[in-house]
Amino acid sequence: MKHYTSIHDIDNMDSWITEAKALKANPLKDIELGKNKTLGLLFFNSSLRTRLSTQKAALNLGMNPIVMNVSGDAWGIEFGDGTRMDGNTAEHIKEAAAVVSQYCDIIAVRAFPTLNDKEKDESEQVLKSFVKFASVPIVNMESATGHPLQGFTDALTISEHADKAKPKVVLSWAPHTKALPHAVGNSFVQAMQKMDVELVIANPEGYDLNPEITKDTPVYHNQEDAFKDADFVYTKNWSSYDDYGKILSTDSDWMITKEKLGHAKFMHCLPVRRNVVVEDAVLDSKSSLVIEQANNRTYAAQLVLKKILKDL
Numbered sequence: 001m002k003h004y005t006s007i008h009d010i011d012n013m014d015s016w017i018t019e020a021k022a023l024k025a026n027p028l029k030d031i032e033l034g035k036n037k038t039l040g041l042l043f044f045n046s047s048l049r050t051r052l053s054t055q056k057a058a059l060n061l062g063m064n065p066i067v068m069n070v071s072g073d074a075w076g077i078e079f080g081d082g083t084r085m086d087g088n089t090a091e092h093i094k095e096a097a098a099v100v101s102q103y104c105d106i107i108a109v110r111a112f113p114t115l116n117d118k119e120k121d122e123s124e125q126v127l128k129s130f131v132k133f134a135s136v137p138i139v140n141m142e143s144a145t146g147h148p149l150q151g152f153t154d155a156l157t158i159s160e161h162a163d164k165a166k167p168k169v170v171l172s173w174a175p176h177t178k179a180l181p182h183a184v185g186n187s188f189v190q191a192m193q194k195m196d197v198e199l200v201i202a203n204p205e206g207y208d209l210n211p212e213i214t215k216d217t218p219v220y221h222n223q224e225d226a227f228k229d230a231d232f233v234y235t236k237n238w239s240s241y242d243d244y245g246k247i248l249s250t251d252s253d254w255m256i257t258k259e260k261l262g263h264a265k266f267m268h269c270l271p272v273r274r275n276v277v278v279e280d281a282v283l284d285s286k287s288s289l290v291i292e293q294a295n296n297r298t299y300a301a302q303l304v305l306k307k308i309l310k311d312l
């Protein structure tokens with residue numbers, strides 16, 4: 001595999017899940033594969049899980065991870081083509097990506113959307129510029145429109161905890177105080193579309209995700225109807241896609257409660273705001289898989305890095 005930028009880079013979800021489970025059972029079995037190879041992790045935005053689990057994955061493969069907070073610590077990077085750089089940006093992505101490629105065998109990038117310029121966000125300017133101007137493989141650690149390391153993690157976690165052949169999985173919007181990206185929801189939908197599950201989405205009117213991603217996945221605007229007979233409830237807030245980046249509702253009726261969850265397992269990518277998105281009683285119960293999801297981030301990243309290392 002050359003790059004991992006989207007869930008579409010997973011050629012066979014079932015075999016990827018099988019391979020990730022094998023890595024989880026024996027995390028150090030490929031410790032020689034990444035010897036003398038360097039992973040560069042570039043963060044334009046904050047992170048806890050992605051930052052630590054991707055480094056841990058690299059270490060499990062014998063790689064040397066090096067990390068940089070680009071926003072704040074590096075020179076301001078210019079992404080525009082032909083720009084006269086007399087403003088705040090000090091170096092162009094053409095040089096920056098080529099330079100980082102001198103130090104790293106794989107580069108992983110996190111760059112969130114603006115949430116005010118839909119066209120710019122959908123162009124994935126930062127991620128695609130690294131793919132274009134770096135000379136080494138690129139891994140997406142959450143971009144404007146996707147979080148494929150999280151999406152694959154969630155597929156792995158559902159596979160481990162499903163107790164029937166075709167579980168019902170609900171992706172439910174929940175309220176939040178800030179406008180959040182669509183990336184996690186998008187990649188979760190794309191991952192579930194590659195699995196044998198019954199996927200439905202629940203969100204208030206005005207919050208439908210990009211129909212080019214949801215395709216024919218049923219969308220309910222009534223949470224109670226969507227949750228009927230659910231085996232997994234995956235919860236995430238996102239801002240409006242149609243009224244791009246706006247908060248149209250903070251309706252606390254959409255918060256996940258133990259009563260609504262019933263017998264379903266609860267999932268969330270974290271970080272999560274307690275008693276805004278989901279009540280304590282859910283997170284503190286055995287129904288919650290959130291810590292297991294966070295654990296699986298390591299093995300999802302490890303499989304991605306392993307596949308890239310094998311093709312270097």
Ligand code: CP
Pocket residue numbers: 046047048049050051142150269270271
């Ligand atoms: N789920 C996730 O990507 O967590 P971080 O933002 O902390 O990396």
